[in-house]
Each structure stands twice: as C-alpha cells, then as structure tokens.
Amino acid sequence: MGLINPATEHPEDETSVLSEGSPNFVTTTLDFLTNWARSNSLWPMPFGTACCAIEYMATAASRFDIARFGMERQSFSPRQADVFICAGRVPFKLAPIMRRIWDQMPQPKWCISMGACASTGNVFDNYTIVQGIDTIIPVDVYVPGCPPRPEGLIYGIMLLQKKIRGESIVDEQIRKEQPLGPDGLFLPAHRIDELSEPFGNSVHQTRSS
Amino acid sequence: MTAPAAPQTSEPVAPARRVIAPSVAALRGEFGPAIERDVVSCGDTIVYVSRARAHDILAWLKHTPGQEFNYLTDVTAVEYRDPERPLEVVYQLRSLGRRADLRLKIALDKREPLNVDSVWDLWKGADWLEREVFDMFGITFAGHPDLRRILMWETYAEGHPLRKDFPLRGHFSRAEQTRQALAANPEAHYSLEELSIAEAYHELPKDMQERLARGERGFLK
Numbered sequence: 243m244g245l246i247n248p249a250t251e252h253p254e255d256e257t258s259v260l261s262e263g264s265p266n267f268v269t270t271t272l273d274f275l276t277n278w279a280r281s282n283s284l285w286p287m288p289f290g291t292a293c294c295a296i297e298y299m300a301t302a303a304s305r306f307d308i309a310r311f312g313m314e315r316q317s318f319s320p321r322q323a324d325v326f327i328c329a330g331r332v333p334f335k336l337a338p339i340m341r342r343i344w345d346q347m348p349q350p351k352w353c354i355s356m357g358a359c360a361s362t363g364n365v366f367d368n369y370t371i372v373q374g375i376d377t378i379i380p381v382d383v384y385v386p387g388c389p390p391r392p393e394g395l396i397y398g399i400m401l402l403q404k405k406i407r408g409e410s411i412v413d414e415q416i417r418k419e420q421p422l423g424p425d426g427l428f429l430p431a432h433r434i435d436e437l438s439e440p441f442g443n444s445v446h447q448t449r450s451s
Numbered sequence: 452m453t454a455p456a457a458p459q460t461s462e463p464v465a466p467a468r469r470v471i472a473p474s475v476a477a478l479r480g481e482f483g484p485a486i487e488r489d490v491v492s493c494g495d496t497i498v499y500v501s502r503a504r505a506h507d508i509l510a511w512l513k514h515t516p517g518q519e520f521n522y523l524t525d526v527t528a529v530e531y532r533d534p535e536r537p538l539e540v541v542y543q544l545r546s547l548g549r550r551a552d553l554r555l556k557i558a559l560d561k562r563e564p565l566n567v568d569s570v571w572d573l574w575k576g577a578d579w580l581e582r583e584v585f586d587m588f589g590i591t592f593a594g595h596p597d598l599r600r601i602l603m604w605e606t607y608a609e610g611h612p613l614r615k616d617f618p619l620r621g622h623f624s625r626a627e628q629t630r631q632a633l634a635a636n637p638e639a640h641y642s643l644e645e646l647s648i649a650e651a652y653h654e655l656p657k658d659m660q661e662r663l664a665r666g667e668r669g670f671l672k
Contacts, residue, residue: 334632335604341633369612369621369628377629426634431626438625 273410280324280350281406282312284399287323287347289340292330294357294389301392311399320346325402326379329389331359332372341422344379349417352382352406354398357389363438364388373438378428380420472496474518474553482508487558497554505557506568512544512553513573520544520553523574526581528588530615540567540590559590569595587613604635 286308290298301308302316317323320343332340344353355375358364361384363373372378382405385398409416422428429437475489475498485504490497500508512520524543537558544553559565569592570577581592582601589611592598600607608631609622621628652660 334628335635337629337632338635339637342637368619369609369617372629372632373625377625378633422633426630427626428633431624431630434626434629435624 273412276411277407277409281403284311284313284324284352284403285315285317285322286313286325286327287317287320287343288327288329289343290329291332291336292357292359294329294360297389297392298327298329298356298395301395306392306396308396308399311396311403313399320344321348323347324351325399326351326353327356328353328360328375329356331364331366332375332378333370334372335370337372337378340375341378341428345419345421349419352402353379354383354385354395354402355381356385356395356398357387359388361386367440376429377434377437380428472551472553474498474512474551477515477518478508478512481511495552495554497556499556499558502557502559502567505555506570506573509542509544509555509570510573512555518546519548520546520551522547523570523576523580524552526570526577526584528584528590528613530588530613532615534561534615537561538565538588538590540584542570565590566593567591568593569598571595587611589614604632606631606635 288295288298288302300306302313313325320326324347326344326347328340344351353375355361359366359371360375361381363371367373375381383398383402385394387394390398420428423430425431427434471489471491475486475496478498478500479486482500482504485501485508487499487501489499512518522545524545525541526543527541529539529541537560540557540559542555542557544555545551546553557567559567565588567590569581571581571592572594578595578597579601581595582597582599584590585592585595585598586600586602599605603612609628610617612621623631652663655663
C-alpha cells in the first residue's frame with residue numbers, strides 16, 4: 243500500500259473541503275501519514291526469557307526476516323524502542339525489571355505478548371510465574387503458541403501494524419502512560435486474581451498440594 | 452504368541468555395583484557411633500551421619516590420604532511426604548584423583564531447629580549451594596559467610612518453597628504476590644560487595660587487581 247496524498251490526487255476536493263473550515267480532513271491525513279510511518283518502522287525491544295526467544299531469533303534471522311516489516315534494527319535499549327516483545331515466561335523476580343523497562347520506553351509504544359507463558363502463565367501455575375504479563379503492563383497483541391512459529395509472530399506483528407493504522411494522533415488516551423496505581427498494582431487486585439484463576443487441567447490442583 | 456524363553460543364565464551383575472564403598476569401613480573405624488547407617492542404592496553408597504559430627508566427618512573425608520574427597524559435587528536437601536520422616540541434607544562428594552563418589556546424609560528432625568554446620572570452610576563451592584538449600588528449605592548453616600536467599604528475592608515473605616507444607620501456588624493471593632514482586636528493588640539481591648566492586652578495587656588482592664587492570668585485551672595499559 244503506497245502513500246497517497248489526497249491533496250494532490252483530488253485538488254478540487256481540497257479547495258471545497260478546506261473552504262468549509264473542517265479540521266477533520268487535515269487530521270485524518272496526518273493520522274494516515276503518521277500511522278503509515280509508525281507501523282512500517284517499528285523498533286522491537288526483545289525481552290526474551292525462555293524458549294520463545296529462540297523462535298524470536300528465528301523470526302529475526304534471514305529465513306523469516308522481520309526486517310521486511312521495518313524491524314531492521316533490534317533495539318536492545320528500551321529508550322530507542324517502539325515495540326516491547328515479551329518472549330517467554332516471566333518470573334515474579336523479573337516483574338519489577340520488566341515494569342521498569344516498560345516505563346523507560348518512550349511513547350508511542352506497543353507490547354506484543356509472545357507465547358502462552360507470557361500471555362497466561364501456561365502450565366507454570368505455580369509460585370514463581372506471573373500469570374500473564376497483562377497483570378503488569380498493557381498488552382496490545384497476544385500471540386498464542388508454545389512456542390509460536392515465526393509465521394505466528396509475524397502474523398502478530400502484522401496485526402499490530404493494522405492496529406496502529408487504526409489509531410488517531412488526536413486521541414490522547416491511547417498514548418497516555420499507565421503507571422502503577424497507589425496500591426502498587428497495574429490492575430485492580432480483584433482483576434489480577436480473576437485473571438490468574440486456574441483453568442483447564444490445573445483446576446484439579448488443590449491449593450494445599 | 453508365546454513369551455520369549457527366559458535366558459538360561461542371568462547377566463552377571465558387575466560386582467562394583469553392589470559393593471559398598473571402602474570409605475564406609477574406614478569411617479566406622481574412625482567415628483564409630485557417629486556413622487548411623489549405610490545403604491547401597493543403584494550402586495551408590497549412602498552414609499547417614501549424625502548432625503553433631505558431620506563437619507568433622509566431612510573434613511576427615513577431604514583431608515585424609517586414601518579418601519581425598521576434594522570435590523563437593525552438590526549440597527541439597529530432601530523432604531519426604533511422610534510428615535514423621537526427617538528432612539535430609541545431602542552431600543555428594545567426589546574424589547577427582549581416585550575417581551570415587553560418596554554420598555553423605557544428615558537426618559534432621561523437623562520438630563527441632565533445622566541447623567547444620569556449614570562446609571564452606573572445606574569447599575568454597577558450598578557457598579551458593581548452601582544458600583540455595585537455605586532459600587528452598589529453610590535450613591540454616593552455621594558458619595556460612597553470607598547466608599541469604601539466592602533464587603527468590605530478598606524480601607520474599609511466603610516461606611521456603613520446596614517444603615512439603617508450601618502450596619504449589621504459594622501462600623498469598625496472586626494480586627498480593629504481584630504487588631510484592633513489583634515493590635521489590637531489582638538491585639536488592641546483590642550484596643554490598645558485589646555492588647561496590649569498583650570502589651573496592653584497592654582492597655582487592657594483587658593478582659586480581661592486575662587481572663582487572665589488563666582489561667579485555669589482556670595487556671597492561
């Protein structure tokens with residue numbers, strides 16, 4: 243999809259719309275330009291903690307090559323990154339570090355939760371593992387799989403690009419920082435407990451075992 | 452279909468797999484009643500020793516010619532489901548020169564304080580191994596230079612995870628666990644020495660100063 247400038251394509255529309263003084267036309271065009279630029283030059287910050295990171299490396303390497311999606315540069319510094327890709331399970335010991343890295347990333351920023359462990363905790367329903375990183379930081383795209391194949395991650399990246407193309411630069415809410423609340427939590431406590439409820443086979447475990 | 456005929460003669464078991472390690476007889480002669488019992492399991496000799504004499508026995512095993520267990524493979528602990536059965540601290544020893552192994556166990560009654568003597572003075576490698584046993588089981592090691600948690604973070608308040616009375620998902624709710632984890636200081640699990648290695652440069656031993664001064668390229672500036 244190329245960049246179309248409606249102003250030059252349809253000069254008669256330009257005069258008619260602008261003469262009415264509507265700001266919508268200009269804003270929409272700027273949105274399109276900004277989103278086009280942002281979605282095609284994402285700089286990922288890989289946060290690889292487990293086997294998903296291996297699949298992430300495969301995605302970045304020559305066969306699948308996420309440079310095709312504008313992700314040529316892997317940003318290993320959170321301060322020059324756009325997309326936080328959490329690849330792997332996150333222990334509670336790593337939670338404050340992950341939160342700090344997320345806070346260090348400048349806006350605009352997005353987050354991809356790669357794999358079942360990052361998204362839900364997976365089979366690690368135990369005392370060490372965060373039951374989904376969305377209890378700590380906001381997540382834009384969840385990629386299922388254990389681990390997901392590179393195609394899966396690329397599909398997630400394309401979904402994120404699609405999401406970015408739907409954003410608006412005048413919507414301040416979506417670019418607002420979401421710090422920890424006064425209780426030291428990102429989500430309300432009852433929401434975290436609800437999200438962390440065991441599911442599937444792990445229902446049969448008892449808390450006393 | 453008939454079952455295959457049983458072999459006429461069973462495979463001779465390698466004698467070494469059933470034989471008790473010669474160190475046990477020497478230990479019994481040296482320490483007598485402090486050697487509680489010995490078993491051979493899967494070819495490995497396991498010696499149960501009393502808690503009070505354990506450090507002496509381990510030191511003797513390390514320093515006595517003919518024993519020379521100079522390598523401490525592992526220090527760990529076991530708790531069994533039977534609540535009456537004592538907790539066991541396990542020392543896996545190896546003599547690199549003699550190519551021999553020996554496993555020592557100390558049985559700890561759970562109704563008494565869980566405390567054994569540290570073997571850090573014998574094998575420096577016991578430092579982190581004993582910290583891990585302390586972190587996971589709550590067993591304290593008398594004489595350990597730096598007995599802190601090693602896997603869980605410093606402010607972890609839920610107890611010792613590998614104990615049988617520890618629930619799999621932990622004692623606290625997920626929200627409380629998340630709150631405590633986010634409140635933890637990521638730098639807090641380093642000791643002051645680890646954080647101030649640059650400031651402590653002039654107090655380091657001479658050879659270490661030299662090695663640090665060479666830097667990555669390996670020559671003196």
